[in-house]
Amino acid sequence: MTQMETQPAAIAPGRVEPHPVIEMRDITIAFGGVRALDGVGLRLFPGEVHALMGENGAGKSTLIKALTGVYSIDSGSILIDGEEHTFSTPAAAQGAGISTVYQEVNLVPNLTVAENMLLGREPRKLGRIDVRAMNRRAQETLDRLGLDISPTSVLGEHPIAVQQLVAIARAVDVEARVLILDEPTSSLDADEVEKLFEVMRSLRDHGVAIVFVSHFLDQIYEISDRMTILRNGTLVGERMVAETTQLELVKLMIGRELEVLERIDREVAATEAIKSGQPVMKALGLSRKGALQAVDLELYEGEVIGLAGLLGSGRTELARLLFGADTADAGELQVGSKTRRLRSPRHAIDRRIAFSSENRRSEGVIEDLTVADNMLLALQASRGWLRPIPRAERSRLVSKYIETLDIRPANPQALMRNLSGGNQQKVLLARWLITQPRILILDEPTRGIDIGAKAQIQQVVADLARDGMSVVFISSELEEVLRLSDRLVVMRDRRKIDERPNQDVSVSDVLEIIAGSARAEEATRA
Amino acid sequence: MTATTATPGDLSVWDRVRGYSPSSRHLPVLATLALFVGMFGAGGIRYEGFADPQVVLTLFVDNAFLIVLAVGMTFVILTGGIDLSVGSVVALSTMIAASTLEAGWPPAAAMAAVLLAGTALGTLMGLVIHYFDIQPFIATLAGMFLARGLCYLISVDSIPIRDDTFFAIAAHQFTLPGGYFITPTVLVALAAVALAAYVLHRTRFGRTVYAIGGSESSAMLMGLRVARTKVGVYAISGFCAALAGLLFSLYTLSGYSLHALGMELDAIAAVVIGGTLLTGGRGLVVGSMLGVLVLGTIQTFISFDGTLSSWWTKIVIGSLVLVFVVIQRVMTRRQP
Missing domain, CATH: 3.40.50.300 (P-loop containing nucleotide triphosphate hydrolases)
Known part of the structure; x- marks a missing residue:
């Protein structure tokens, strides 16, 4: 290279x-x-x-x-x-x-792009902000970065990626x-x-x-x-x-966490792919207008179904229907031996179905509560507020899951906001596990968290399935889906396009299924 | 929109009017303007003499103090805060003015004392809000009780103002061509609006006000002077409340502890009807002025009608605030 x-001379002792x-x-x-x-x-x-x-x-x-x-x-x-x-x-x-671009876009959405780039150091003429000079300077910086963004447009109207680029442009504009x-x-x-x-x-x-x-x-x-x-x-x-x-x-x-990853591979390979008996959950022609076309699905005890598909393929929509977070327009859902109409998550929880949403921040974590409170939320909700969980039971449950999931810091009283993303995700997982669900629906449980925590969560899912829990597992990372699932369901354009046992399926196979159905569609259209 | 391939240069006026799409920033204010014009048109058709320009000017004359109050409130609400103390500060200001004049202070000194007291109280509340991280609602609620209580400390009874200078200013009228007139208080109010618009749009302080309303944590991370600005807006609101108190004392020529009861709520209503978002970051000071004029027009309606109870004012204001807040919610939700 x-x-x-x-680059500067490296850390060589004795050298200037x-x-x-x-x-x-x-x-x-x-x-x-x-x-x-x-x-x-x-x-x-x-x-x-x-x-x-x-x-x-x-x-x-x-x-x-x-x-x-x-x-x-x-x-x-x-x-x-x-x-x-x-x-x-x-x-x-x-x-x-020292100029900084933080992980989250730290700009103000209600002002223009130029203002966001130059707030606090606007060019001034006789003490007043020279708006023209400001827009010109912003335009110059944007041009230098090769960005085609109008300086006078309002920042909040742009997608996050553009806002991120504006944040970088702001940092670059300072003579940092x-x-x-x-x-x-x-x-x-x-x-x-x-x-x-x-x-x-x-x-x-x-x-x-x-x-x-x-x-x-x-x-x-x-x-x-x-x-x-x-x-x-x-x-x-x-x-x-x-x-x-x-x-x-x-x-x-x-x-050390790398070894864990390798171990999961072997364990999942060892579990037999096809389970017998009655399905614990069965969807027949489940659909919702604008969200999902009719889907049939059977989920057996101790089975992990992997939902593969691109973002927007309908995988989250399916998960939400299975949990009752949205109501289906048509089709029916059997949980156990009875046909149910899940009108709300409350119903689903009563049927011992758990759903961990993909939006960890907005739909799951309550940052100002402690780890213990966050964990016990779902259990308390299902018991009703009139039947508090006994103190001893609380601390037993919390310390059990802190240990099983290796949540760090291992302090039940730590505030949720002080935990890293991976550990927050584990707390959310614990929240649902505490309710002892029969069916666990996980939507992107490992997004945005590091390899170590990912491996641990995968390990937990594999263990749960072996103990008889049925899991619907959704992830953008196909490797992960393939590593964990017994059966693979491929989604595309808001419908199910393929279902097969996960035997000798590779990532490129799945990609081909997704791409192949696109090609088939083009052919029929032509 | 078919065959005509007009270049921007030879667009007819109509094309330009038709092609004008106001930025979402100005939309709420334009809605308020349309409401004001519409109400006036309706009044003009319904009542004889309503469409007279002097009626508009009288709106300004009668509501000059409320305009000034709404200007200060706009600063605060733009940062996402609220100032409940301003009504009480108006009352306190009339009391300070009346009592100092009674004690023989020169009018200029009395006015200075009033403005100083209001600004000091506003600054104090700003400091508490920022440095102790107290919600503005609570801090200014305390300020509201404090100022009202201080009124009674000065005097329980109404104090008349008999100072010659105050009389002269109160009685003075500027005659406009056509026989119309306005009072000096109107000029003060218009100057306050113009100055506020300049500060908000052409100074770093003003842009920081908007930035804080957009996202206070971002404004802090961008290295803006958040502390100074937040304390500043409450100081400005306090100053405006004191100035409004002076205008009010010119209007009533008395100081009384029960003056301006609930006026802070009128000011907030005017700001909201004027299109400023209560969560901050969006709004124009001109909108707040239009909001005051809308409130004034409702009262004018009722006085022209003569058969309606004055409580209809409250009902209409309540409905308008509700409608505007819902419209704002719908409009902000549409954006990504």
Whole structure:
């Protein structure tokens, strides 16, 4: 790699090396007794792209927010150009040339694109904002980034990906010495990512130090020079990207959890594919106008059905019908031996069906409650408010699931907001498991969480099925669906296009089924 | 829309009118304007003398203080807050003005004292709201009781204002061509609207007000001066309430602790009818002025009719607020 020349001399003791523009030493931060960071350090040199690596909950975002003055640090020091500095507000950090694009779009939707890019540093003439100059400057920056966005349009009218690009444009517009990009690519498509990388390279060549956080390893390897790896709030080490293989990196990031992944493969392969007896749930021509065309489905005891299909293929719609979150227009649903009309989730819960929604943040997690409260919510709801769960029973259930699911921190009284995404997902899973459902519907239970937590959740699902629970498993990751399912249902364009036992099916087979039905359709149309 | 391939240059006026699509930002204000014009048209058809321009001017004369109050309230609501104290501050202002004048203070000093007191109280509430993270509703509720209580501390009875300068200003009329007239209070109100519009749209402070209303946490992460701005809007609201109190004392020429009871709610209603979103971030100060005029027109309607009970004012205002809030909800929901 020719990048080796442009990057600063690496950590070679005894050699004179360029001074880091930022050095964080021994940073420790705790939230309500939970240590989010424990003695973590970070060195950032001018003219490098520095990847900050780690799973969800490793402390990447916390470290960034410590640097930019959003969180105050409990101990440790931050050195800017060798001098100790602590920023008490994001404004102070920006003043020192540290510009940040956070994971969630942190702009204001009600103002224009140009205003969002230049708020707080609008060009002024005689003390008043020069709107024309502001729009012109925004247009110049957008042009430089090759973005076709009107500066005078209102930000909230654009899709999230565009808003994310505007956030990056805002960060670039400042003459920043340090640019921090926290997961900027999660909502961008390949072209947009390439555009972003061009901008990053040009900034790096002008001596800007860039911190880059991403879950996509390929992107890390394409753009970064050096990386710092975190795990569980502690520092694992600093490595040169060119000298570290992807496998080594994954091992550094997740430690022992990799073995778990391998074990699941074997266990699922060992379970026999076809179950006998009465189906626990049977859908006949279940449909809903505008959401799903008639679907037949049988679910047997101890079986995992994998719903494969692209986003918008109708898989979530099917799951919602099975749970009664939406009502079907036609068709019938048998649960056990009786035909039921599930009019509401309440009915479904009474029939011991559980549904974990794909929208973890808006439809599941209650951030201001504790882990224990979040876990017991569904059980309490099904018992009714007049029959409180005895205290001893509560703590027994909670500690049991904290242990089985390996929820960290293992503190029932920790506030949900202080948990990482993966651990929040595990708490949600526990919420439904506590109600001891016979049928468990999981919609994207592993989205946006790290490999370790993913492996653990998959493991739990496999164990549950072996103990006789029936599971409907939905995921965008086909590997995951194939790893877990006994039977595969493929969805496309809001209907079921294929169903087969999961024997010797590969990812490319599934893709071909999806693509093949598209081709068949074109043929019939022609 | 078929064969004509007109370039933008040779569009007829009609084409331009037809092709005009207001940005969603201005839509609520245009709705309020249409409502105001519509109500006036209806009144003009129904009642003799209603369509006289002087009726419009009298709307301004009678509601100058409410316009100023609504201007201050607009700042607060744009940040997503609320200020319940303004009605009481108006009463307190009339009391301070009346009592200081009675004690022989020069009029200028009395006015300064009033404005200072209102601004100080607003600033205090702003500081409490921001630094102690108290909900604006609660903090200004406390301010509301505090200001009303201070009125009684000054005097339980009504104090008449007999100062010559106040008399002169109150009696003064600017004659406009055609025999129409307005009062100095109208000019103050219009100046307040113009200044507020300038500040909100052409200064960093004003844009930060909108940014906070859009998302306070984002505004903070963008490095904007959130603390200063949040305290600032309550200081402005307090100042506007004090100024409205001065205009009110010119209108009534007395100070009384029971003045302006519930006026904060009129101001809030005017801001909402004017198209400002109660959750903040969206709205124009001109809309708030139009909102006040709509409220005023309802009263004019009732006085022209003569047979309607004045309680109809409340019923109509209530219905309008409800309709506007629902319209806003529908409009904001449509956006992604």
